[in-house]
Amino acid sequence: MPSIVFCTHEMNIPKKHPDQAAGSNPKHNFLIILGVFFLQVVVFLKNAWISEDAYILFRSVEQFHAGFGPVWNQYERVQTFTSPLWYWLLVLIHFFSQNLFVNTLLLSLVCLTLTLLLLQRLFPQSYIFVLLGFFLLASNAFFDFTSSGLENGLAYLVIAGLVYAYHQLTTSQSPSFSQVTPFLLGVGILVCVRHDLLLLFLPASLYVIGRFWRKLSIGQWLIVGFVSLLPLFAWSVFSVLYYGLLFPNTFYAKLFTGIEKTALWSRSFYYFRSSFTHDPITLMVIAVGIGVGLWNWKKSFAWLVLAGGICLHLLYIVSIGGDFMQGRFFSYGYLLAVCLILLGFPTLLQKFPPWKNVLASGLVAYALLFVHTPLNSPISYKNLDVIDGVADERGVYYPFTSVFQYYARKDGDFFLPDHPLSLDGYHFHQSDQQVFVHGNIGLFGYFAGLDKIIIDPNGLSDPFLAQLPIEGEWRVGHYFRKLPAGYLENIQNSGGSLENPDLDTFYHVIILVTRDKNFFSPQRLQAIWKLNTGSYRYLIEDR
Numbered sequence: 246m247p248s249i250v251f252c253t254h255e256m257n258i259p260k261k262h263p264d265q266a267a268g269s270n271p272k273h274n275f276l277i278i279l280g281v282f283f284l285q286v287v288v289f290l291k292n293a294w295i296s297e298d299a300y301i302l303f304r305s306v307e308q309f310h311a312g313f314g315p316v317w318n319q320y321e322r323v324q325t326f327t328s329p330l331w332y333w334l335l336v337l338i339h340f341f342s343q344n345l346f347v348n349t350l351l352l353s354l355v356c357l358t359l360t361l362l363l364l365q366r367l368f369p370q371s372y373i374f375v376l377l378g379f380f381l382l383a384s385n386a387f388f389d390f391t392s393s394g395l396e397n398g399l400a401y402l403v404i405a406g407l408v409y410a411y412h413q414l415t416t417s418q419s420p421s422f423s424q425v426t427p428f429l430l431g432v433g434i435l436v437c438v439r440h441d442l443l444l445l446f447l448p449a450s451l452y453v454i455g456r457f458w459r460k461l462s463i464g465q466w467l468i469v470g471f472v473s474l475l476p477l478f479a480w481s482v483f484s485v486l487y488y489g490l491l492f493p494n495t496f497y498a499k500l501f502t503g504i505e506k507t508a509l510w511s512r513s514f515y516y517f518r519s520s521f522t523h524d525p526i527t528l529m530v531i532a533v534g535i536g537v538g539l540w541n542w543k544k545s546f547a548w549l550v551l552a553g554g555i556c557l558h559l560l561y562i563v564s565i566g567g568d569f570m571q572g573r574f575f576s577y578g579y580l581l582a583v584c585l586i587l588l589g590f591p592t593l594l595q596k597f598p599p600w601k602n603v604l605a606s607g608l609v610a611y612a613l614l615f616v617h618t619p620l621n622s623p624i625s626y627k628n629l630d631v632i633d634g635v636a637d638e639r640g641v642y643y644p645f646t647s648v649f650q651y652y653a654r655k656d657g658d659f660f661l662p663d664h665p666l667s668l669d670g671y672h673f674h675q676s677d678q679q680v681f682v683h684g685n686i687g688l689f690g691y692f693a694g695l696d697k698i699i700i701d702p703n704g705l706s707d708p709f710l711a712q713l714p715i716e717g718e719w720r721v722g723h724y725f726r727k728l729p730a731g732y733l734e735n736i737q738n739s740g741g742s743l744e745n746p747d748l749d750t751f752y753h754v755i756i757l758v759t760r761d762k763n764f765f766s767p768q769r770l771q772a773i774w775k776l777n778t779g780s781y782r783y784l785i786e787d788r
Contacts, residue, residue, distance in 0.1 A: 251664045255622065275500050281378040282361055288323050288382060288619050289357055289391055294639055295646040296570075297666070299394025299707065300687035301605040303345045304695070307336050310343075311695050314487075317706040318698050321759040325706045328396035329480050330437045346651060346661060349394045363405040364584075366690035367412060372601075373587050379608040380583045381619075385524040385581050386572030388619035389639045397573065400438045402578055407431045408551075408584045411453075413549040420457055424463045428453060429473035436477050439460055442558040445581060448550035486765075489758030489773045494711050498704035500565065502724045503714025503786075509566035512721055515633035516567025520575055523637065524659045526611055527575050531555060534582025537589045548585065553579055569722035624649050634720040667692045680737050684725065696748040698736060702726050711754045711786055713748075751784040 305325050307313055313319045326332040338348045368374045381387055390397035410428040414420055432450050436443045461469070485491055512581065521528050536707045538552025555578045562574050593600055612620045622646070628640025644650070645662035654661055666685055670692030672679050680698045683689050686706055690699045704711035710726045719725065730744040732752070743749040754772050761769050775781055 256481065257276060257327070268427060276734075277371040278374055280545075281374055282358070283358065285361060285378060285381065286354070288388065288461060289354060290648055291617055291624065292388060292622055292639075292643075293353070293392040293648045294348060294643040295349060295392070295394040295662075296638055296686065297642055297687040300351065300691040302332060302394065303349075304691045305332065306339055306345060307337055308695055310339055313559070313695070317690075319728065320682075320698070321756075322488050322706045323489070323706060323759060324419075324484065324488050325495070327493050327495050328438050329484075329493075331344075331396035331399050331433070334399070346646075350392055350648065353392045353394075353398040356402045360398075360402045360405045363402070363409050367405070367409045367584070370586055372605075373590055376590070376605060377583065377587055377606065379612050380530065380587075383608055383612040383615075383618055383620070383621050384527045384530070384576070384579055384619065386520060386527040386576045390573055392638070395573075395577055396438055400435070400577055403431060403435045403438055404442075404445070404577060404580050405584075407435065407449075408581065409645060410568075411446075411449055411547070411551075412588065414453065414457075415545070420460055422461055422469070425453060425457055425461065426469050426472055429469055430476075433473040433476050437480055439690070440496070441558070441561055444561050445554040445577060447557060448553040449547070452550040453548065467700055483530075485777070488708075489776060490708070491777055492707055495705055497620075498711035499722065501712055501714070501725065504566075504719065504724075506564070509721075512564055512566040512634070513563040516562065516574075516635055517722070519570045519579070519635040523574050523617070526615075527572055527579050530586070531575065531578050531582045534578075534585040537585050541589055548589070551581065551585055556778060566721045567635070569634055569636055569720060573637050573638070596716060634723075661668065662688065664688055673697060682728070682731070682733065684723070700728070700733065701730065701734065708759050712751070740781075747784040751781055755779055 275447065302325070305317055306598070307607065308317070308319065309315050312408050315324065315326075315336075316651045317323050317325045321772065334352060335345070335349065338352060339345065342348050361787060364377055365374055368377055387401075391401070392398070407428065410424070410431055414424045414428050421494075429450060432443070432446050458466075481491060488494075490497070517767060535552045535555055538548040538550075538555075541548040555683050558574075559576050561566075568574050572716075591603075612618050615621075626640060627642075627644045628637040630637065632639075637722060640662075642662070645664045651661055656661075666688035669683075670689040673689070674692060674694040674697060680700065681693070682700045682702060684702055686699055686703075690706070694700060699706070700710075702710065703723055704713070704726055709732075710728070713726045713729075715724045716727050727747050729752075731741060731749075732743055735741045735743065735752075743752055757769055763769060
């Protein structure tokens, strides 16, 4: 079996991997690989949890199945979910089972399993696949979000597929149309998982297009472009026509804050520090992965562009001030960095044979002995510390939303999770009150029921508030807006004007775009165009 070496077609492939030179037993290798899969699944089930933010998504899933569409409150169209592809997969599964908790965890487990299958094809040598397994089990940033109810697990699957397709393409002696298309299509699908993940593979995409431009005919490139852009184009058209906005509402709520860029950049320091303090291997591996790409760039420029994608994504994290979920945004780059390291491992072993045992021993020791890793995290795990606005989100909600809690609940228990936010939401559901303002809308909104109106001052579920600049103190990912005078009364009474005339004008634009059922009216289409091109920004920036 030829060893896998990440190279261009000009490179010479090493004859044998050290493991192969000594001979290999197929049955022995199969058992080792099976053991890696088994350990990953066991740790997944032990650590599996659902985040509070996932329940924002769950409410939109149930609104769709109740016949109101992919919305938050029934009276207006707003995209509260960041990942279109993850949302529609949950919608699809909901046709077969209404248990969103179980559905989400099973889908996450399927994503992890398929990710491992792809990576096993990329790294067929049992020794390297074992190293891969321990890399994954060592990082909280990666493993904490294999479940969580968020789209990370799906992103891991697409990233693994992209690395596999990219490796096949860039090591091919005669790259073809059938190899270029899957890679660029995968990039298009990745953007439908999260728009910002394009940065990870943007340099690689440009490299592929530039390198193979003359290998394909103009007609073939037109087909590649059409196929690759079709998923993103189709969703974008739907999003603009249905919601009136090109991007998810979370994009506007978290990036249209009016906060000075320098303040965000400085705040990102806390995000990096939190990760390095509580999960040091993640940032160290990312740094080593980038280093491997730089080290091998003379042999293969393809390595360098992958490392460049990781750097671009890190710069994006800095530009937005990081996040409040410890390590979450580093998890994508971590997986790509691990792949870079292991793709270069055979070459590294030829020059530095001792690294084989050093790396293996170090990974196993870290995974087993570090204070908190996915492998040794206890079932009783809990961490409520919020330092500089960054929290171990799994530590906060795992005691309420873990698989263990799901199966340990008593017969007849109504609540899962049995959390104060769930109880508050249920009490609101039982009350005669119709409208409520709440800053944590996940669990509260889900248990409040579908017919209640919940206003989020963070703007995550509110297309009007999401566009407004914030005032006063803020925490990354939590940007509270002050409700304009007359806004709450307008919602409660289904009409009325805001006191500020400019805000009132802008608010009625949002009403036209998000509530008008005549999707193709000239007035609505014109308002959509102006809203997306920034023509109304003066109404809210100079107030």
